[in-house]
Amino acid sequence: MLTAKKRFETEPLLFHAFNYAIMLLIAVVTLYPFLNTLAVSFNAGTDTTRGGIYLLPRIWTLKNYEAVFVSGHVFHAFWVSVARTLVGTVFSVFLTAMLAYTLSRKEYMFRKIITIAFVLTMYFHAGLIPSYFLVKDLNLLNTFLVYILFPGGAAGLVSAFNMLVVRTYIHTLPESLVESAKIDGAGDFRIFLSIVLPLCAPVLATIALFTAVGQWNTWFDTFLYASSKQNLSTLQYELIKLLSSATNSNSNPNISSSAARDAATMITPLSIRAAITMVASVPILVVYPFLQRHFVSGAQLGSVKE
Amino acid sequence: MGVRARKAAYGLLMLVFAFSIIASGCSKKENAEGSGSPSASPQANSSSPSESGSASAGPEPFEISIFMQDPGPIPTENNRIYKKIKDELGVTLKEEYLVGDAEQKLGVMIAGGDYPDLITANTKLVAAKAVIPLEDLIEKNAPNLKKHYEKVWNQMKDPNDGHIYWMPNYGVYQGEFKTTQHYGPAFFIQKAVLKEFGYPKFKTLDEYFKLIEDYKAKYPEIDGQPTIGFTTLAYDWRDWPLRNAPEHLSGHPNDGGVVVDPNTNVASLFEATDIAKPYYKKLNEINAKGLMDREAFAQNFDQYLAKIASGRVLGMFDQRWNFQQGEDSLISQGKPERAYVGIPLVYDPSIRDYYVDRPVLNLNNGFGITVNAKDPVKIIKFLDTLMDPKWQKLFSWGEEGVDYQVGANGLYSRTPEQRKQQEDVTWKQANKAEALFRFLPKLEGKYPDGNADGPGNQPDEFFANLKPIDQEVLGAYGYKLWTDFFSVPPENRISYPAWSIDLVEGSPAKVANQKMKDLAFKYLPKAILSKPGDFDKVWAEYGEQMGKVDTKAYLDRVNEILKWRQENWSK
């Protein structure tokens, strides 16, 4: 490594300068919206209406967050969200990986038909009403299970997209590993569990991230299938509820007609939306750095592969 | 596919799914020799037994489930008002609020027939026979409601079958009533502009824009930023700032997309006609003078509010409630002189302005009782109890001694601390029931004891809240209330207002309505921003495109209902 470097003395320097500049630019441009939202979330609502908030709050307040946490439901909903994210992700990742393994086996007789069946699911939606009937007929309405089996109102327990990502990854693994295990008499399930699954750690970390973020962010399933049971309410759903209530209190023609305006609010839709965004996204942001370790460990797999 | 067949088919597939997961779990065990537990099987186990989730209504004390299509501040679990209702009336309210899209939620609710006991109005629910007729129920069990709605009983009936399905939440007033502030449409102008020119009286567009022009010439910048003469808004469903001015300029009341001849009771379009043209031509002229906000048609609602809150927009046409947030911000910044006065402009001084109307019944609004309600009588009796002034005051004013005081003259008032408290959202969540009260039938105007229906309409409370500049403006014009700027409205036309007409879901009338809106959003900005010489050309093109729309379907539907109202509401 060191010897190689010597041969290009000026070139790497130039490259690095250029590269760091680009990276810095990207970091600044992508950090800005988040910081701006953070600033707005700590700024007084009526003042935010004026606009012109960039990186720092102008009139500091915790009111927006107070409004988010005043309803006790948020805390319970947080744990429901954590539970569905954990359970949903574990099941989904395992089942997806298992399916991907079977579909990576060239000899598998149903490989093609099952692959097609899954790929097509990405390109159609049956519609809300039939889906609702499905959930209702299966007695899944207002159950926790609907979050796992039908996350976001889609057949997401096994996602075709994630399956393809894993399958593509498995294709890059050396076939010899599987073959030699077969010769040793191992069955497919055992090969999957003890050889392929560990080798897939980096890609599984990736799809775990996708699944977890999806599970965490969705509120649509609560909205349609579990809204009448308060103890199944998720964090996102509670937050969306707060947001629409704030939006409404400020823009309803009826309420303004009489008793309304004495209720001129300090909290505007803009400011509560910012606080909600922060509360909703910060918990899930910690997931990625945690999973990131697996990404790096993928690099060491090279030696295993040989 | 019948429900049964579908259920059977699902059941079968589910069974196969569950079975195969268990099978694979077993096969895993045998292959993996216990290493790595078969994580799939517990899930299969929990999916097969049916776990009915629908919470059944408790027998005693009485529970009422409610679905509301517009959430207000969501009450906390130990909210003061709800606690009182439970303690005194034994009623627990299980509320659900709409978030997300109403069409989607109602669509599946109707498809599945999963209604709560009480639901807020939507014409879809009537079409799907989800709500029960209320007229007998009210007549037999609810004397307070009966008395409250007596005058408007016929108006509440559904044009299609003559039944009453909804209890309107606004528009039934007790006694002679005058609002202190006009929250509806008007041309607005900054108080500072009026002050600058010595509080002139004016009626026409020319005079209005002259004031704006002169003020802008004198103060090209306000607080270091360029002054904006006139702005407007055409964003999403907020279309009236751009579209509705011509009907008022020509002396018509707010009938939405049409003007109605009061003599013949026939509606006609005003958009893209000669009723509308002079106004947009005027806007085109002021654009050429640099008074029009160039960005107006591309801005979103937040940007519109931000501009108003910056205090440099001199005027606009809008409804007051729509930009109230911007004005709140101005006042909190200590710039009350940048807040607005509503002026009823007309094309010609001979036209009597008709911006303020008499209260109208808020049709297709309020609560209805669904077919799923087990005991409609108990529910209507509960609602009837809430019509008692005692409960009404609890909702609007709060509790005596806590939220307001009773003066020696019997009139209610609030201390500054109590007023401040009312503005605190978190406090409201624990102490008010605004969302619920918004939809309940309510006493408006004056209570029997002479107090107004809420602090905002109590004259003393109103005067106590006026800023010095407000007193100056009102004093200069010799008015007491903001509504005094407007003509006293005549009795409403019987069929008024046309905007509350239900155009029928998915009908050609609705398609035409949407097309008209699309064309207005596209061509009006184009016409206003065009070079003065091109205006007529663009306007002609607009008219031509309007000609392609099936406006007849739209007008026919409107006229059909206007006629029906004329015949049935006059009784």
Place this chain on the structure above:
Amino acid sequence: MQSTVQTKEVAPQPARRTGTFWNRMVRQRQLIFMSFPMLFYILLFAYAPIWGWLMAFQHFRPGFSILNQEWVGLDQFRFLFEDDAFLRVLRNTLGMSVISLVLGFVTAIGFAILLNEIKKSGIKRTIQTISYLPHFLSWVVVTGLVATSLSTEDGIVNIVLLKLHLIEEPILWLGEGKYFWGIVGASNVWKEVGWNAIIYLAAIASIDPSLYEAAEMDGASRYRKMLHITLPGIKPVIVILLILNIGWILNGGGFEIQYFLGNGQVSDWSETIDIFVLKYGLKIGNYSLGVAAGIFKTVVSIVLLFAANTIAKRLGEERLI
């Protein structure tokens, strides 16, 4: 690429194609047990509700069973295809899709490769974590910021361009149709570049480090390594994602973004199929129109998908099926 092919080469003959159907099934029972539960799962949760497509041929009104509806044949499709706006809407959909697709791919791959060149892992992780933050903001928030940045009055974009003397006076970005597609593409990149790069970074991380070492021994330059090791290493993922995305081409590069940024002045350029369906379907109570449009989109998607797949097959690339 060569290296992966090399390792694959070791693979012996795929299947012993002897025996009857049943024999094969018995032999592959483990694979069947491992995949059929998931197959049944999607048959139930994705395919079974497809009876809802019948709605496309009705004037559907909720509250009545699907068989107890007014049948209108192909009226919904006719409404969609015969509207004056349809061709324009289709053009906009394709235009914004292609722009978003191309920009999305190029920026995400470029970002991933360049980020990989940063050797200080602390900096690398920080930049990566920052880059996907906007993914967690909703489109309402992001489009709000886009609109503010593009404002003629105090928008940062106009200010910078004015300072650089690239323009004479502020441009009304959101008021002219010709800019709209570009704004959509750029906004998509802004919000999703970091997120989209994750999958490529994961793929890069799994490239065998010995390949780089070998290349370095040979004295390969940085650019050669990127071009001949990194890029081929992630090519299978790129191809798969490309095929999948081609199938989504009628989604118009998002829905909310046009919904929030569009306005009457640019409607000729901003309206996509989804927006049209929202306005003339869901919003006015015609549920069937959305279903009809959905069917149309599905058919087009599937045709494009198989076409792309076949092309990939011909070129000897990784493919879906």
